[in-house]
Amino acid sequence: MTERVDRRGGSPKPAKSALAAVAANHYVLATLSLIVFLALWQVISMNVPPIILPGPAKVAVAFVELTLSGELIRATLQTIWPFLIGLVLAFILGTGLGLVLGIFRPAARILDPYIFVFWSIPNIAWLPLFIAWFGVGELTLIVFVFVSAFFPQLLTVESGAKEADSFLVEVARSLGGTKREILHVVVLPSALPYIFAGLRIAVGRALVGIIVGQLLIVATGIGYMFQFYGETLSLAKYFAPLIVIAALAVLLNRGVNWAEHVLVPWKQRAFV
Amino acid sequence: MRDLQFVNVRKTYRSPSGQDLLALADFSLTVDGGRFVSVVGPSGCGKTTLLRMAGGLIPSDGGEIRLDGGLLIDPSPKMSMVFQGIGLMPWKTVEGNVALGLQLQAHRRKLTAEETKRIHATLEMVGLKGFEHYYPHQLSGGMQQRVGLARALVRQPEILLMDEPFGALDAQTRTVLQDELLTIWGRVGSTILFITHDLDEAIYLSDLVVIMGRRPGRIKQVLEVKLRHPRYGYDARAEAEFARLRSIAWRSIKEEL
Numbered sequence: 359m360t361e362r363v364d365r366r367g368g369s370p371k372p373a374k375s376a377l378a379a380v381a382a383n384h385y386v387l388a389t390l391s392l393i394v395f396l397a398l399w400q401v402i403s404m405n406v407p408p409i410i411l412p413g414p415a416k417v418a419v420a421f422v423e424l425t426l427s428g429e430l431i432r433a434t435l436q437t438i439w440p441f442l443i444g445l446v447l448a449f450i451l452g453t454g455l456g457l458v459l460g461i462f463r464p465a466a467r468i469l470d471p472y473i474f475v476f477w478s479i480p481n482i483a484w485l486p487l488f489i490a491w492f493g494v495g496e497l498t499l500i501v502f503v504f505v506s507a508f509f510p511q512l513l514t515v516e517s518g519a520k521e522a523d524s525f526l527v528e529v530a531r532s533l534g535g536t537k538r539e540i541l542h543v544v545v546l547p548s549a550l551p552y553i554f555a556g557l558r559i560a561v562g563r564a565l566v567g568i569i570v571g572q573l574l575i576v577a578t579g580i581g582y583m584f585q586f587y588g589e590t591l592s593l594a595k596y597f598a599p600l601i602v603i604a605a606l607a608v609l610l611n612r613g614v615n616w617a618e619h620v621l622v623p624w625k626q627r628a629f630v
Numbered sequence: 631m632r633d634l635q636f637v638n639v640r641k642t643y644r645s646p647s648g649q650d651l652l653a654l655a656d657f658s659l660t661v662d663g664g665r666f667v668s669v670v671g672p673s674g675c676g677k678t679t680l681l682r683m684a685g686g687l688i689p690s691d692g693g694e695i696r697l698d699g700g701l702l703i704d705p706s707p708k709m710s711m712v713f714q715g716i717g718l719m720p721w722k723t724v725e726g727n728v729a730l731g732l733q734l735q736a737h738r739r740k741l742t743a744e745e746t747k748r749i750h751a752t753l754e755m756v757g758l759k760g761f762e763h764y765y766p767h768q769l770s771g772g773m774q775q776r777v778g779l780a781r782a783l784v785r786q787p788e789i790l791l792m793d794e795p796f797g798a799l800d801a802q803t804r805t806v807l808q809d810e811l812l813t814i815w816g817r818v819g820s821t822i823l824f825i826t827h828d829l830d831e832a833i834y835l836s837d838l839v840v841i842m843g844r845r846p847g848r849i850k851q852v853l854e855v856k857l858r859h860p861r862y863g864y865d866a867r868a869e870a871e872f873a874r875l876r877s878i879a880w881r882s883i884k885e886e887l
Contacts, residue, residue, distance in 0.1 A: 529717035532685050532705050533734035533781075543730060547721040624721045624765050 412594040420594040421601060429583075434602055436579035440496055441568040444503025448560055452511025453553055459512075460519020461545060477509040481567065485574060499571045506567030507560035514559065518552025519545060551625055554618040561610045565603065632663030632788040632821045634684065638693035641679050652846035653679050656693070659840060659849065661823055663788075666815060668824045668832035669840045670879065672886045676847025677825045681793050684823060685711045697789065707735045710782030714794040716774050718766040724777050725762040728753060731781040752784040755814060772803035779811070783818060792824045796831065808835060809862040816860060829883070833857075833875050834867060841879055843886050851882050 396414050403413035412420075424430040459466040459473075484505060492498040522545045530540045572581020580599040587596040618625070641654040654676040661667045669677045682688045684695055686705040695702045697709070710731065718727045728749050733739055741749070753759055756776040766774055775795060782790060796804040808831060815822060826832050832839045836855055843850040853875055857866050866872060 525713075525715055525717055526719060528687060529711075529713065530730075530734060532687055532711040533731055533785075534705050534707050534737070535734040536737065539734055539737070543719065543734070547719065550721070622721075624767070 409591055409593065416594040417597040421598045424595060424598045430598055430602065433579045433583050433599065437568055437572065437581065440499040441503055441564060444500045444567065445507050445560065445564040448504045448507035448511055448564065449557060452508045452556065452560065453515050456512045456515025457519050457549060460516040460549065461541065466516065473509070473512065477513060481506050482570065489575060494575055498575050499568070502571045503564050503567040507564040510559040510563055511556040514552050514556030515549060518549040522548045551622050554614060554622065557614050558611065561614065565607055569603070633698060634661040634789055634821060634823060635696040636693070637696065639683065639690045639695060640692040641676065641683065642691050655846035655848050657848060661821055663821050664819050665837045666822045666824065666835055667838045667840060668826055668836040669842060670826055670829055670832045670883065671842030672844055672883060673827065675842040675844035675886070677842055678793055679847070681791050681823065681825050685709060685791050708788045710785045710787035710790055712778050712782050712790065712792040712795045714797045716778040718774060718777055720766055723763050723765055724753070724758060725749060727766070727777055728780045728784050731784045735785050749784055752780045755783070756780045757810070771799050772807060775799065775807065783814065787820055789821045789823065792822065794826050797826070811835065812860060812862055829876055829879050830867065833872060833879065834861060839879060841882050853879060
């Protein structure tokens with residue numbers, strides 16, 4: 359009996375808390391999982407033909423080679439500019455029109471059916487039309503990214519502006535608020551989280567848009583690297599643009615999260 | 631001065647089936663300046679409708695509501711409302727929410743130094759000193775209603791309209807806030823129209839308890855509470871007069887249930 363109590367109170371407990379301390383350290387955990395991931399990748403790549411899956415070392419070498427030759431950097435720049443221009447335009451116009459439609463109901467009643475139809479059409483179906491209208495070039499690429507990101511931004515913001523709590527509107531009215539003031543103190547702040555929710559979807563859509571666009575229209579940039587190294591089965595090199603796109607996506611999402619944290623402080627702090 | 635008058639006020643609601651429902655029929659009441667008047671009654675007797683009309687949030691269908699003799703139609707800067715649901719802006723801090731009471735009253739966003747001082751004095755009065763930069767969700771229900779009260783008081787209203795302000799709070803918090811409301815009322819001297827369904831609360835707080843009957847809403851009985859002020863200075867709830875009034879009021883309301 360005493361022995362048991364001793365054991366319980368003795369060695370297992372410190373061991374457990376040491377493990378907990380390791381688990382609590384976010385960076386240690388992230389590094390560990392990365393090592394496990396790379397090891398697994400290495401083991402699998404050693405057991406399949408290299409043409410199917412190159413190992414992480416080969417990918418790293420290819421990444422450095424493509425970076426030093428300037429190819430990867432050039433492709434990244436060719437991708438980032440039309441992507442950013444399309445996304446920023448979609449964000450500004452989508453947010454603006456979304457707010458207008460969310461606030462002025464008659465405008466929404468007129469335009470909503472059209473927006474819904476355009477939104478329902480898979481955006482890839484627009485591509486040949488855009489090529490016919492805007493030619494094979496940057497402009498078509500920008501328009502395609504814009505269309506991909508514009509509708510999710512618009513629809514999310516519109517529903518957010520409609521979502522304003524009618525009780526809060528009444529409270530503002532009881533305090534003497536005019537229509538304009540109510541817009542400012544109730545409607546716009548309650549739409550703000552939706553602007554970020556829309557942006558999160560818009561970023562994802564725009565990324566798909568730029569890759570598909572470069573694959574199918576202009577044969578430049580990251581999208582073209584996918585096509586070229588995929589078709590020539592140079593898979594080690596194929597992973598380099600993949601890493602760039604992944605990094606870009608993570609960076610953008612972090613950026614949106616950070617901006618939301620700063621501009622919508624009343625939301626996150628609910629979870630702290 | 632600061633009288634609030636209801637003269638033959640009526641209100642009809644249209645039900646979904648298209649029938650007219652008389653919510654309030656020929657309601658007449660004068661709330662004298664500086665007095666604390668409670669309205670009690672079963673749910674559906676139109677007491678909240680009454681308050682919302684006094685606050686200018688909904689129009690009446692007949693009769694007049696007068697404030698200091700002037701007709702009252704829109705929300706008046708001389709009034710402040712306090713709601714059961716409180717209605718704090720989640721994106722504003724405690725200080726920002728209280729400031730809103732002034733900003734929407736004066737229709738300008740910039741506050742004068744005097745107004746900023748008044749905001750802080752009001753926050754201190756309701757016991758929120760040190761919580762200026764908290765967001766509403768970081769506060770308990772009782773604290774949130776203190777913010778609601780501060781937002782109303784900072785406007786220095788002639789009339790305070792309160793719609794079951796403590797209805798959603800636990801009994802202990804409610805008792806504390808009742809006493810604080812009486813203390814504040816003693817200091818600011820506003821006229822208070824207070825809606826509740828809690829008889830004890832109505833008797834404890836008020837000079838006058840208006841009991842309403844329902845369908846259609848109308849005044850059934852008015853009780854004058856002659857317990858001396860300040861009531862938190864002694865155990866007013868234990869007085870024989872308190873028990874007497876409660877038994878009369880309860881009998882009156884029971885007939886309406």
